[in-house]
Amino acid sequence: xxxxxxDVVIKSDAPxxxxxxxxxxxxAAYGSKxxxxxxTLSEYLRMxxxxxxxxxxxxxxxxxxxxxxxxxxxxxxxxHDCGGVSASIGxxxxxxxxxxxxxxxxxYDNVNVLDVDKVVEYVRGLQQEDGSFAGxxxxxxxxxxxxxAVATLALLGRLDAINxxxxxxxVLSCMNFDGGFGCRPGSESHAGQIYCCxxxxxxxxxxxxxxxxxxxxxxxxxxxxxxxxxxxxxxxxDVCYSWWVLASLKIIGRIHWIDKSKLRSxxxxxxxxxxxxxxxxxxxxxxxFHTLFGVAGLSLLGEGQIKDVxxxxxxPEDVLERLGLHPDLLS
Amino acid sequence: xxxTENEVEVLVQRVVKDINNAxxxxxxxxxIGLIPCPEVRYNRSPIVLVENxxxxxxxxxxxxxxxxxxxxxxxxxxxxxxxxxxxxxxTCTLLLLNPDFTTAWNVRKELLQCGALSPERDxxxxxxxxxxxxxxxxxxxxxxxxLQQVLRECSSPGPDRKEQGDGDRHDAAEKTxxxxxxxxxxxxxxxVCADAAGRYPSNYNAWxxxxxxxxxxxxxxxxxxxxxxxxxxxxxxxxxxxxxxxHYRQFLLKALVRELSQSLSSSSSPQHYHxxxxxNPSHSPHKANPHHQANxxxxxxxxxxxxxxxxxxxxVPALPQLFHQExxxxxxxxxxxxxxxxxxxxxxxxxxxxxxWRRDHHYGQGFGSESPQPNHTDAGLSxxxxxxxxxxxxxDRVQRRNGQAQEGQDAMEVDGVGVPDPRDTKRxxxxxxxPCPPALPSEHSFVASVLDSCRSPEQGRFALAYRKWxxxxxxx
Numbered sequence: 001x002x003x004x005x006x007d008v009v010i011k012s013d014a015p016x017x018x019x020x021x022x023x024x025x026x027x028a029a030y031g032s033k034x035x036x037x038x039x040t041l042s043e044y045l046r047m048x049x050x051x052x053x054x055x056x057x058x059x060x061x062x063x064x065x066x067x068x069x070x071x072x073x074x075x076x077x078x079x080h081d082c083g084g085v086s087a088s089i090g091x092x093x094x095x096x097x098x099x100x101x102x103x104x105x106x107x108y109d110n111v112n113v114l115d116v117d118k119v120v121e122y123v124r125g126l127q128q129e130d131g132s133f134a135g136x137x138x139x140x141x142x143x144x145x146x147x148x149a150v151a152t153l154a155l156l157g158r159l160d161a162i163n164x165x166x167x168x169x170x171v172l173s174c175m176n177f178d179g180g181f182g183c184r185p186g187s188e189s190h191a192g193q194i195y196c197c198x199x200x201x202x203x204x205x206x207x208x209x210x211x212x213x214x215x216x217x218x219x220x221x222x223x224x225x226x227x228x229x230x231x232x233x234x235x236x237x238d239v240c241y242s243w244w245v246l247a248s249l250k251i252i253g254r255i256h257w258i259d260k261s262k263l264r265s266x267x268x269x270x271x272x273x274x275x276x277x278x279x280x281x282x283x284x285x286x287x288x289f290h291t292l293f294g295v296a297g298l299s300l301l302g303e304g305q306i307k308d309v310x311x312x313x314x315x316p317e318d319v320l321e322r323l324g325l326h327p328d329l330l331s
Numbered sequence: 332x333x334x335t336e337n338e339v340e341v342l343v344q345r346v347v348k349d350i351n352n353a354x355x356x357x358x359x360x361x362x363i364g365l366i367p368c369p370e371v372r373y374n375r376s377p378i379v380l381v382e383n384x385x386x387x388x389x390x391x392x393x394x395x396x397x398x399x400x401x402x403x404x405x406x407x408x409x410x411x412x413x414x415x416x417x418x419x420x421x422t423c424t425l426l427l428l429n430p431d432f433t434t435a436w437n438v439r440k441e442l443l444q445c446g447a448l449s450p451e452r453d454x455x456x457x458x459x460x461x462x463x464x465x466x467x468x469x470x471x472x473x474x475x476x477x478l479q480q481v482l483r484e485c486s487s488p489g490p491d492r493k494e495q496g497d498g499d500r501h502d503a504a505e506k507t508x509x510x511x512x513x514x515x516x517x518x519x520x521x522x523v524c525a526d527a528a529g530r531y532p533s534n535y536n537a538w539x540x541x542x543x544x545x546x547x548x549x550x551x552x553x554x555x556x557x558x559x560x561x562x563x564x565x566x567x568x569x570x571x572x573x574x575x576x577x578h579y580r581q582f583l584l585k586a587l588v589r590e591l592s593q594s595l596s597s598s599s600s601p602q603h604y605h606x607x608x609x610x611n612p613s614h615s616p617h618k619a620n621p622h623h624q625a626n627x628x629x630x631x632x633x634x635x636x637x638x639x640x641x642x643x644x645x646x647v648p649a650l651p652q653l654f655h656q657e658x659x660x661x662x663x664x665x666x667x668x669x670x671x672x673x674x675x676x677x678x679x680x681x682x683x684x685x686x687x688w689r690r691d692h693h694y695g696q697g698f699g700s701e702s703p704q705p706n707h708t709d710a711g712l713s714x715x716x717x718x719x720x721x722x723x724x725x726x727d728r729v730q731r732r733n734g735q736a737q738e739g740q741d742a743m744e745v746d747g748v749g750v751p752d753p754r755d756t757k758r759x760x761x762x763x764x765x766p767c768p769p770a771l772p773s774e775h776s777f778v779a780s781v782l783d784s785c786r787s788p789e790q791g792r793f794a795l796a797y798r799k800w801x802x803x804x805x806x807x
Contacts, residue, residue, distance in 0.1 A: 005670065005789050006572065037393040040400050044432045044469075090404035091434045138440060139479070140472045177683050178676075186546065186585075187539045188578040214804065221796075233672040234572040235533060 006234050007224040008281050014269035018298065019276065020305055023291055024062040026276030027053045030288055046088040047078065047097035049288055051104050056292040058107055058316050059299060059307045072113045075101050082125075083118030084136065094136045095126055099148040102155050107319055116156055123149050124161045131166030142183045143174050147196035150203045151313055154325060159203070168206050171197050179214030191222060191231035195244040198251045199312045202327040207252065212330055216254030219245050227262030228281065238280045239270045239290045242297035247311040250300055253330035260301050267294050267301075342373065343398040346391055349378035350427070351420050353385055360385045362462040363427050365392070385427075385459075392428060399425050403435060415447040423456060426470075430460040436473040443480065450477045454516075458523050461537075465530035471540045474523075481516055482548065485509040513548060520544045521559070525566070528576065538575035542582050553643040556587050560653075564660060571668045577677040584657060584681065588688055591650050594639050654685045658769050662777065670789035675797050679804075682769050686805055774801055 030053060031039055042049060050071060057063045078086045078101065084093030085101040098119060105111040126134045126149060133145040146167055153159045173185045174197065180189025181197035194215070201207050222229045222245045228237025229245045242263060249255040269282040270290065277286030278294035292314075299309040308317040312327040320326070354360060361383045368377070368388040377388035387395075399421050405411035406418070413421065419442060422435045429435075439456075442448040454477055457470045464470065520541070527537035549555040560583045567576045648656070658681060665674045778801075781794045 005672075037396060040397045041429055043400070044429075044434065086434075090408045092407075092437045094433065135472075138437065138476050140475065177680065183539055184543065186542055186582055188535060188575055190535060232533065232535070233574045233676050235574070 005225065006230075006236055007226050008228065008237060010226055010266065010269045010282055014282050015271040015273050016265065016268055018268060018303065018305060019271055019273060020060050020295075022273070022276030023271075023278070023295065024057060024060050024065065024276075026286065027057055027288060027291065028062070028065045043088050044091060045097075047075070047085065047100040047104075048087065050074075051100040052288045052292040054104055054107055055315060056288070056295050058319070059292075059295055059309060060305075061307065063107065068108055071104065072108065072110060075104060076113050079114050079118070082137070083115065083120075083122030085114070085119070092136065093122070095123065095133065095145050095148040095152070096135065098122065099152045102152050103313070103315060106155050106315065106323065109319075109322065111156060116158075120153065120156060120158045120161045123152055127162050127167065128170075129166075131163065131168070131170035133167070143171055143181060143193055143200070144183065144196045146171050147200045150200055154203050154327070155313070155323065157323075164204050168201070168204050168209070171200050171204075172206075172209055175210075178218050179211045179216075180218050188232070189218065191219070191229075191241050191244040191248065194219070195248045198248045199327075202251050202312045202329065205328055207328050207330050210252055210330070212252040212254060216249060216252055216257055219249050219254070220257040223258055223263065226266055227259065227264075228266035229258075229263065236281065237266065239267055239278055239297070240280065240293040242267050243293035243300075243314070246297050246300050247314065250311040251329055255300070264298065264301050264303075267297050270294055338373075339394050339398060342391065343395055346377060346387075346395050347399065347420050347424050349376045350385070350387075350424050353378055353380045354423075356380065357383065359383050360459065363387075363459050364463055365389050387428075395424070396428050400429075400432070403438065407434060407438070415442060415445075418442060419448065426456060426460055427463075430457075430464050430467040430470045433469050436469055440473070440476060443477070450481050453477050454519070458526075461523065461527045462530070465527040465534055466536050468536055471536045474520075474540065475543060478516070478520070478544065478548065482513070485513050517544060517548045517555070520548075528566075528570075528573070532570070533573050533575045535575055538579050541579060545582075545586070551586075551590050551639075553587070553590050553639050553647050556583050556590070557647045559583055560587070568660070568664060571664055571671045572673050574673045574676065577673055578680075580657070581677070581680040581684070584653065584684055587647065587653060588650060588684060590639055591644075591647065592688070592692065594644055650688065654681065654769070657681050658685075665781070665790075669785055669787040670793065672789075672793055675793040678797060679800055682774060682801075682805070685769055686771075771801065771805060 031049075033039070054063060054066055054071070057066055074089070075085070077089050078091075078093075078097070080086060080093045082093060084095070085098040086093045087097040087100075091097075101114065102111060102119065105113055123133075126136070126145065128134060128141065132141045132143075133149045134141055135145045135148075149162065150159060150164075150167065153161055171181070174181045174183070174187065174193075176182060176189045178189055181193045182188050182190060183193050187193070198207070198210060198215075201210060221233070222231065222241065224230060224237050226237055228239070229241040230237050231241045231244065246255065246258065246263070249258060266282075267278070270278045270280070270284075271294070272279060272286045275286055277288070278290045279286045280290050295306055296309045296314055299306040300311060309315070310317050310320050310327070311329070313320065313325070357380060360380070363385045364387075366379060366386040366388045368390050371390045372388070377391035379386040379388065402411070402413070403418075403421055403425060406413045418438055422439050422442075425432055425435045426439075439448060439453055443450065443453065454474065457474050457477075460467060460470050521544070524537045524541040524544070528534050528541075531537070545552075545555065545559070560580065563576070563580060563583075567573065567580060570576050647653075658678070661674060661678045661681060665671070665678070668674065775798065778794050778798045782791060785791050785794065
């Protein structure tokens, strides 16, 4: 008797065609009932939520359906005196939402809605002596914040504001024996953290420090019989890992180590034919987060109907082209 | 049913008061939960307290949350004043409903800084929130901030000192009190982590917090590291899919290796041991820095740990024995629970650690007299496939051993070693007969034996992947 490996089984009637129009409708209507209890629950990450929604709309060529003015005004009222940006009005600033804000404004080619110099000062001030980055003034250290810091500065063309070498030193100290990365030195390898660290190293021009074969192997072991990808051993597949894992593989030049067609089938099966949008796995409830990463994952797999997505910044390539940003990729 | 603004306000104020009173009535509340109850009932409190469980009837949450949420934000934008007590109550209610609301935790940080809250209270609130939301990243993050405040308090106690004559005695007593306090706090954290780990499988946030606590509150503490390794044995045996749980053991082993290696060679400096991926020639060796080493030895707040004392060393089995026990545990579990990727990953980690430690310490045949404290257990290593650990150990040995070294074994004959240190004799007496830590040939035999006997295709797949890993990553 064999063990049931943790995985999902894709039903035969699962969606197999890409329903882009439905997804665009879903995102365009999302959050229109702002008094919704669920909406309040997630207000603490609203800026990132807006970034997810706008980016996926742009990837689908539907950005114009969103209200640029309203969003720009919103972002402006979220920048604090310290320069940092908060997730929503009245919330506290944090590097996560500072990055999301800069990403959104980059889509609109309008970063000057913010006081850019103050943003740069805020990010610079988060760097610690050992090169790591805190998320905000309260001091939590995590490699995610290293990524947020350099991504923000790269989009603003101000990477020189921080000590890149020290930052690299810290991120490398989080590399584990399996080639992966965790949130802090000594932490377990995790696909999300790996994405942040490989993205970081790409922006910092230090991808050669990655053991691409070793890490690539760990990453492609994330693929399960259903075709979906998980984030760590013995976890269920999740569409957002189709992004974290796939983008990491693309960055280190090993995307061909994945069975692309099986992954594609898995991602498509995560669509909801009635409501539009993607869920974490087939049959579950959809949300904008998984919708972005499902569509972005499909883009990385070469889906013609979707714009090319940049694997480091998770933004349309044409936006980065306009900014003159070409983060390194290994081949 | 339409509710007027006033009705909502009255309801919410009552609920917030009821929650506050519940905590006053019962300071031992240990769990929170939502009671499915869709019917609105205005004349009955939606707050239910049964024994030590606090429940909120679900019907009120959709009024309660937006109201207190917006109230806090109005305060944050300086549009509406709230006094300290109101802030405490409101943030408490909010965070029990939505503990990822970062700003609410930050308000409490400020309250703590001005003395309106104690660290214990927020540790308690966080612990409660975790019973319902065991992953909540913001709860764990706030917890670490609180603990940093506690650490700071403990390392530089208050400025008021007694008069000169009593100074030293008071200092010593104060030091003991603080150290005992830290000890209690540490153990409470281990419990909170264990609880959260049990509520959600492979809970990355709980386990990475646990590691952070050890790194910051007990850096280089051999006893704590070893106690944790022992106490986790049973847990991981019952959670064989929990990759984070097994990673914790890898962390403990690595930390133990570092501490014990430092004691072995008086001239050894930390750079002798930094496990890097073996096949990356371009990776520059990490600079030695006792405060911040490769792969997780970073100690953010703690001082540089001094080499372990002889008393500490006597508490812990020698490294080869530790590895042997770990591999045995892994083998037992692999055989008892076929087809679990986590167990095979664990084996990779453990073997990698062992392999590199051996290499870094010139272990194996004829290592001679370089190290002042010689290892006594070179028997059974490297090139003896038949003395190598067979890996066919039954479950009962796991239960018996349970992390404790066995008593009353014969001292081993050791070749080519200098005068045995009395400490080694103690360890020799405690050790099992001829521990045989893993070696490449024994590992290949193990894979072969699994492939021969396994009936699970997944088990076969993982065994083959392990063999491939041995060949490509360990090589030679």
